[in-house]
Amino acid sequence: MQRSGQFLVQSTPAGSTFTPEDFDAETRMIGKSAEDFVRHEVLPRLEEIEQAKEGLMRELDRKMGELGFTAAEVPTHYGGLDLPKTTVALIVEKLGPEPATCLTLQAHAGLAILPLVLEGTPEQKARYLPKLASGEWCGSFCLSETGSGSDALAMKTRAVPDGDGYRLTGEKMWVTNAGFADLFTVFAKLNGEQFTAFLVERTFPGVSLGREERKIGLHGSSTRRVVFENVFVPKENLLGEVGKAHYIALNTLNLGRYKMAASALGTGKYALEVATRYAKDRHQFGQPIANFGLIRQKLAEMTTQLFALESMLYRTGALMQEWFEPIHALPPDHPELHLRYREAASEYAGECAMLKFFGTEVQYFCADEGVQIHGGYGYTEDFPIAKIFRESRVPRIYEGTNEINRLNLTQHLIRQMQRAGLPLIEESRAREPRPIDTLPDKPLEMLVTLVEGFRQATLYAFRLAWEAYGDHLREQRQEIAAAIADMTTMLYGLDSIVARLPKLQGTASDAGLLAGLLFARYATQVMRDRADLVLNALNAPAESHRLMERMLPLPRFNAVEARNQLAQFVLMRDGYPYGV
Amino acid sequence: MKVLVTVKRVPDPYAKISPNADGTDIAREGLTMAVNPFDEIALEEAIRLKEAGKATEIVAVSIGGAESQEQLRTALAMGADRAILVQTEEPLDPPSIARLLAAIVQREQPQLILMGKQAIDMDDNQVGQMLAAILNLPQATFASKITIEDSTATVERETDNGIETIRVPLPAVITADLRLNEPRYVALTGIVRARTKPLETLTPADLGITPKARVRLKKVEKPPARQAGKRVADVKELVRLLKEEARVI
Numbered sequence: 001m002q003r004s005g006q007f008l009v010q011s012t013p014a015g016s017t018f019t020p021e022d023f024d025a026e027t028r029m030i031g032k033s034a035e036d037f038v039r040h041e042v043l044p045r046l047e048e049i050e051q052a053k054e055g056l057m058r059e060l061d062r063k064m065g066e067l068g069f070t071a072a073e074v075p076t077h078y079g080g081l082d083l084p085k086t087t088v089a090l091i092v093e094k095l096g097p098e099p100a101t102c103l104t105l106q107a108h109a110g111l112a113i114l115p116l117v118l119e120g121t122p123e124q125k126a127r128y129l130p131k132l133a134s135g136e137w138c139g140s141f142c143l144s145e146t147g148s149g150s151d152a153l154a155m156k157t158r159a160v161p162d163g164d165g166y167r168l169t170g171e172k173m174w175v176t177n178a179g180f181a182d183l184f185t186v187f188a189k190l191n192g193e194q195f196t197a198f199l200v201e202r203t204f205p206g207v208s209l210g211r212e213e214r215k216i217g218l219h220g221s222s223t224r225r226v227v228f229e230n231v232f233v234p235k236e237n238l239l240g241e242v243g244k245a246h247y248i249a250l251n252t253l254n255l256g257r258y259k260m261a262a263s264a265l266g267t268g269k270y271a272l273e274v275a276t277r278y279a280k281d282r283h284q285f286g287q288p289i290a291n292f293g294l295i296r297q298k299l300a301e302m303t304t305q306l307f308a309l310e311s312m313l314y315r316t317g318a319l320m321q322e323w324f325e326p327i328h329a330l331p332p333d334h335p336e337l338h339l340r341y342r343e344a345a346s347e348y349a350g351e352c353a354m355l356k357f358f359g360t361e362v363q364y365f366c367a368d369e370g371v372q373i374h375g376g377y378g379y380t381e382d383f384p385i386a387k388i389f390r391e392s393r394v395p396r397i398y399e400g401t402n403e404i405n406r407l408n409l410t411q412h413l414i415r416q417m418q419r420a421g422l423p424l425i426e427e428s429r430a431r432e433p434r435p436i437d438t439l440p441d442k443p444l445e446m447l448v449t450l451v452e453g454f455r456q457a458t459l460y461a462f463r464l465a466w467e468a469y470g471d472h473l474r475e476q477r478q479e480i481a482a483a484i485a486d487m488t489t490m491l492y493g494l495d496s497i498v499a500r501l502p503k504l505q506g507t508a509s510d511a512g513l514l515a516g517l518l519f520a521r522y523a524t525q526v527m528r529d530r531a532d533l534v535l536n537a538l539n540a541p542a543e544s545h546r547l548m549e550r551m552l553p554l555p556r557f558n559a560v561e562a563r564n565q566l567a568q569f570v571l572m573r574d575g576y577p578y579g580v
Numbered sequence: 581m582k583v584l585v586t587v588k589r590v591p592d593p594y595a596k597i598s599p600n601a602d603g604t605d606i607a608r609e610g611l612t613m614a615v616n617p618f619d620e621i622a623l624e625e626a627i628r629l630k631e632a633g634k635a636t637e638i639v640a641v642s643i644g645g646a647e648s649q650e651q652l653r654t655a656l657a658m659g660a661d662r663a664i665l666v667q668t669e670e671p672l673d674p675p676s677i678a679r680l681l682a683a684i685v686q687r688e689q690p691q692l693i694l695m696g697k698q699a700i701d702m703d704d705n706q707v708g709q710m711l712a713a714i715l716n717l718p719q720a721t722f723a724s725k726i727t728i729e730d731s732t733a734t735v736e737r738e739t740d741n742g743i744e745t746i747r748v749p750l751p752a753v754i755t756a757d758l759r760l761n762e763p764r765y766v767a768l769t770g771i772v773r774a775r776t777k778p779l780e781t782l783t784p785a786d787l788g789i790t791p792k793a794r795v796r797l798k799k800v801e802k803p804p805a806r807q808a809g810k811r812v813a814d815v816k817e818l819v820r821l822l823k824e825e826a827r828v829i
Contacts, residue, residue: 025653029650029653030768030771033771040765068768068769081772506610573610
């Protein structure tokens with residue numbers, strides 16, 4: 001089992017990471033099942049979904065239950081399929097073309113089911129998981145409140161002991177699936193201070209719903225307040241340990257963030273697909289606009305970002321799976337099951353946070369450029385890109401804003417250093433100074449050299465920030481913590497691409513190298529910008545600036561030509577050119 | 581009643597097809613492959629017969645390279661009970677495929693052979709008819725409705741003159757048309773269950789057959805690009821051009 005953050009201190013051997021090319025025939029079949037469902041059952045009903053037709057989303061959710069999507073992460077003992085995290089992400093990715101349906105599944109199969117899987121007692125699991133896994137029941141997750149969003153611990157919902165159970169009072173905001181959920185996982189403070197989770201059935205007296213929120217997008221998905229008025233919850237419905245619900249909330253969200261990157265990838269690929277089709281159909285100046293360099297440049301950059309995201313996502317999924325795998329062998333009533341789940345679900349919290357903010361920003365970029373390629377028509381509801389654009393805004397906000405998740409990533413690195421012995425400072429000292437004076441001309445060698453430079457630069461920035469702020473970096477200098485998160489992300493992105501390249505065959509291999517070069521070019525600029533920000537904020541000497549610049553040389557190649565070539569592959573394949 | 585269903589590996593119906601560089605085949609790189617949609621309809625019908633208690637066992641059979649196992653696994657995931665792959669890398673023509681299938685039928689003795697009316701790659705529409713001829717079995721092609729009573733199948737088939745209803749005694753060969761049913765999506769539970777279902781691999785030699793294709797694929801090329809239209813001044817000119825240039829009137 002690899003520890004989180006290894007990519008910061010070790011080179012990644014070529015071909016050693018898990019990539020979509022590694023999916024076996026069975027997994028590809030699972031992906032196809034989700035893809036067929038979304039293309040034939042969901043996309044043809046877009047208009048009804050947009051109008052939030054009564055009962056429709058519940059019907060789709062039930063169908064996803066029949067097809068087994070909701071059972072993906074449920075242990076086999078409780079009627080689930082216990083699929084690997086990589087396969088779970090593939091299902092979510094394939095549902096990406098319709099974000100409302102995809103979100104409904106994520107709230108049901110992830111946010112509602114995972115708290116039970118991670119911390120439920122065998123009795124609680126036996127009572128609720130089979131129903132949730134089959135889709136007979138839908139579930140939901142109640143954490144945020146009017147006054148507590150990012151600051152979840154400031155919540156006001158209270159529970160007090162009452163006879164054989166508890167009385168729950170409070171109001172929860174932004175509850176996805178609220179309109180038709182049968183079970184709510186509710187976070188509250190027991191006796192006003194102990195952060196504790198409860199399993200609340202919708203039929204418990206005192207549970208009521210607010211009206212549907214009027215959102216910018218995701219109209220098909222139900223988002224309402226859920227009000228608990230002195231609701232009696234029997235004591236067997238207390239989930240996990242009293243005062244330790246933060247494990248449930250955070251670990252569920254970690255896995256949720258990982259899957260958000262998968263839905264972002266799916267939605268982003270769909271934006272690329274519809275934009276590519278439009279660019280081929282739309283004629284101006286007597287030819288398809290796909291012939292024009294500035295359109296091709298957009299298609300190439302969308303592809304590049306998606307390729308990086310995809311390489312990072314599935315790599316992380318496989319690393320997490322190594323932690324979940326041994327748990328399958330434990331008996332369902334093993335007394336330390338929840339502790340093992342805690343370990344497995346929190347180890348990669350940093351990478352999950354990274355995937356969440358990077359993924360949702362890639363999604364937004366693709367949706368935005370997708371609209372731009374459509375021109376004026378992109379601003380009308382007559383083309384699917386408008387809806388995709390509206391729906392690509394909120395993922396940057398929910399499940400931890402991208403700002404919070406940047407802080408989470410850097411905080412996680414500090415934690416890995418302190419608790420898991422990740423030698424960030426030692427490695428940085430050992431490596432310094434190894435500036436890059438010349439970049440090799442051969443593209444692949446150039447990329448390998450750049451990754452090493454990224455690694456050194458990130459460690460260097462981290463060390464300087466650590467020496468200045470230590471443990472207090474997150475509270476005292478959010479800006480620096482976020483800049484280091486960005487550098488870490490660019491490193492992980494390029495590292496994951498370079499490790500993946502040897503697995504690509506044929507034209508995908510050529511297209512992969514082009515995306516690698518283009519991502520390196522983009523990422524170097526981000527690295528330089530963030531490094532400069534950190535060094536200046538820390539009043540680092542000019543020598544540090546010079547050293548940093550020499551670790552981050554700009555790759556020189558003809559990016560105009562590279563984009564044109566990559567766009568050609570996209571146009572040939574009518575979209576994303578690396579296929580599963 | 582045992583039902584034998586054919587499952588051919590073909591390019592995904594939504595895939596974009598183009599000739600390869602030397603025109604010897606279609607370009608296969610990165611091409612998504614799928615179960616022939618007409619075979620999928622045949623399989624769906626077999627599953628419905630089983631669900632209705634009319635069929636007891638569904639055997640899916642494919643002929644082709646080792647990669648055809650993927651499509652057989654799909655068939656097993658949809659609901660077939662077991663699968664047989666006749667593994668060969670030889671290019672085969674419809675008569676050779678029909679002969680191989682006939683050998684499988686003799687080995688399995690199904691009461692019903694259900695297959696797609698044609699495969700969407702070559703669109704030959706020959707194998708079902710040839711198979712029935714080799715085995716001297718009744719055939720009902722282009723089925724849009726199948727009713728099984730005792731040992732008789734009543735089949736509605738779509739013809740240019742309307743719906744024709746025919747009755748055939750079983751065993752028989754029935755080929756499925758597009759409107760017979762709408763195949764189900766493969767459920768994840770089915771995929772997981774398929775892991776343990778048997779998939780047997782045979783060679784043509786095991787069946788005592790050395791296939792020799794008499795039809796060879798010589799060249800694959802793109803259809804000619806469509807010519808741009810022409811604007812005519814009036815009806816008179818149109819008629820003249822249709823006569824003199826297009827020579828259609």
